[in-house]
Amino acid sequence: MGIVINQSFKNMLSTYIGFGIGAINVLFLYTNFLTDEYYGLVSFVLSTANILMPLMAFGVHNTVIKFYSTYKTKQSISSFLTLMLLLPLVFIIPLGLTSCLFYDTIAGFLARENTIVYDYVWHIYIAAVTMAYFEIFYAWTKTQLKSVFGNFMKEVFHRVGVMLLLFAVFLDWLSADQFIYALIGVYILRVLVMMIYALSFRAPRLSIKRIDNLKEIVTYALLIIVAASVATVVLDIDKFMIGEMLQIEEVAYYSVAVFIATVIAVPQRAMHQIISPLTAQYLNDNSDKALKDLYQKSSLNLMIIGGFIFLLILLNIKQLYLIIPEEFSKGLFVVFLISIAKFYDNILGSNNAILFNSNYYKMILVFGVLLAILAVVLNFIFIPIYGIEGSAIATFLAVLIYNSIKIWFVNRKFNILPFTMGSLKTALLIVACFLIFYFWDFGFHPIVNMILKSILLLLIYGTLLLKLNCSEDISNLIKRYMK
Numbered sequence: 001m002g003i004v005i006n007q008s009f010k011n012m013l014s015t016y017i018g019f020g021i022g023a024i025n026v027l028f029l030y031t032n033f034l035t036d037e038y039y040g041l042v043s044f045v046l047s048t049a050n051i052l053m054p055l056m057a058f059g060v061h062n063t064v065i066k067f068y069s070t071y072k073t074k075q076s077i078s079s080f081l082t083l084m085l086l087l088p089l090v091f092i093i094p095l096g097l098t099s100c101l102f103y104d105t106i107a108g109f110l111a112r113e114n115t116i117v118y119d120y121v122w123h124i125y126i127a128a129v130t131m132a133y134f135e136i137f138y139a140w141t142k143t144q145l146k147s148v149f150g151n152f153m154k155e156v157f158h159r160v161g162v163m164l165l166l167f168a169v170f171l172d173w174l175s176a177d178q179f180i181y182a183l184i185g186v187y188i189l190r191v192l193v194m195m196i197y198a199l200s201f202r203a204p205r206l207s208i209k210r211i212d213n214l215k216e217i218v219t220y221a222l223l224i225i226v227a228a229s230v231a232t233v234v235l236d237i238d239k240f241m242i243g244e245m246l247q248i249e250e251v252a253y254y255s256v257a258v259f260i261a262t263v264i265a266v267p268q269r270a271m272h273q274i275i276s277p278l279t280a281q282y283l284n285d286n287s288d289k290a291l292k293d294l295y296q297k298s299s300l301n302l303m304i305i306g307g308f309i310f311l312l313i314l315l316n317i318k319q320l321y322l323i324i325p326e327e328f329s330k331g332l333f334v335v336f337l338i339s340i341a342k343f344y345d346n347i348l349g350s351n352n353a354i355l356f357n358s359n360y361y362k363m364i365l366v367f368g369v370l371l372a373i374l375a376v377v378l379n380f381i382f383i384p385i386y387g388i389e390g391s392a393i394a395t396f397l398a399v400l401i402y403n404s405i406k407i408w409f410v411n412r413k414f415n416i417l418p419f420t421m422g423s424l425k426t427a428l429l430i431v432a433c434f435l436i437f438y439f440w441d442f443g444f445h446p447i448v449n450m451i452l453k454s455i456l457l458l459l460i461y462g463t464l465l466l467k468l469n470c471s472e473d474i475s476n477l478i479k480r481y482m483k
Contacts, residue, residue, distance in 0.1 A: 018155030257331030299349030
């Protein structure tokens with residue numbers, strides 16, 4: 001776990017810096033510098049682009065990681081990487097041409113509930129293309145076990161750009177409409193920087209020679225398109241459907257709540273960047289013991305770190321909503337449900353990496369399609385009844401079912417579970433801390449209350465964690481930094 005802990009810690013640090021900047025943007029700058037309508041529009045555009053991203057990438061960002069370690073010669077590697085660069089164009093070009101020919105029809109459909117969307121459909125397309133190629137070049141660097149810079153670009157770069165653009169709006173240097181154009185420019189710049197960095201490690205000699213197992217690669221990429229799209233649908237279909245079924249301002253309120261809850265997913269996102277290529281390597285080398293060890297340790301360590309963040313959010317959320325515009329407080333229940341869903345994601349550890357890089361990825365496609373259908377149906381049922389809270393209920397139920405199926409399937413095929421005795425100790429610790437802290441607050445200003453409660457929670461959580469010795473890796477890390 002040495003390289004995993006090292007790069008995961010650096011990735012988590014940069015991710016939290018990014019989320020800290022993002023929190024300022026989401027909770028204060030967006031809510032004060034843009035109208036709710038334009039903030040909702042930005043959330044709708046980016047969420048829809050995220051839904052399209054796996055299609056635009058043609059599954060290449062996963063395919064690179066799975067198959068790269070199977071090629072050993074420079075010629076075969078160059079041919080493989082050339083194919084990975086060209087495959088996404090199979091979808092990007094036809095979709096672009098279709099958008100040109102039928103723009104009015106597509107834009108009219110998306111703008112049925114909110115006419116402001118009509119003029120920004122091209123922004124969705126361009127954002128989706130840049131997101132796709134960013135993930136491809138990032139995967140390129142991860143095959144070299146270099147994930148830190150890419151994670152910085154993924155989590156920090158564009159958020160700094162957004163902050164600068166929002167201040168430009170505040171200073172009347174940009175209009176709200178110009179802000180959205182400039183935002184797409186930030187995503188374009190990000191992918192160009194990532195491309196240069198990826199090519200600096202391994203710039204392939206462009207080659208269109210036939211490569212081994214081409215049929216298997218293309219089949220995997222096609223199936224991963226659907227599988228990855230399913231995962232993205234579960235994450236972003238809620239915002240898309242809220243934008244289609246409710247007023248666009250509701251997307252803004254929901255997005256703030258989801259952003260707060262998504263902070264729990266930071267450790268999992270940070271660790272995934274390095275455990276994914278390692279898992280692919282263990283599977284290709286048939287290293288069953290190493291695979292099990294990585295699965296259980298990643299699950300336990302993510303449970304401990306994610307559990308602490310989970311507590312920080314739920315124990316402070318009422319105070320946090322006192323310092324942002326009152327209309328956003330309707331997302332309080334959303335935070336609770338999405339936080340639980342994100343915490344469950346953490347507990348899975350390297351589960352996703354095992355599934356996407358094993359020979360069982362086809363079954364995940366089946367589960368994923370069923371889940372996507374379930375998510376859409378549940379949103380259709382609950383949004384008209386409960387509004388944004390209904391969407392949170394739908395997302396929570398979909399994630400609960402999907403993750404449980406994945407744990408069951410990995411156990412059935414690999415005979416391994418992510419849970420250990422340390423998992424039980426950690427679960428009891430999280431429950432105990434929640435019951436101790438949730439029902440009381442200091443009587444000071446909300447910010448002071450949050451700081452005091454967080455410090456007290458850190459001391460108690462960290463002390464009990466060391467006493468119980470839930471995780472040797474985490475205990476050693478704490479002791480090292482305490483020294």
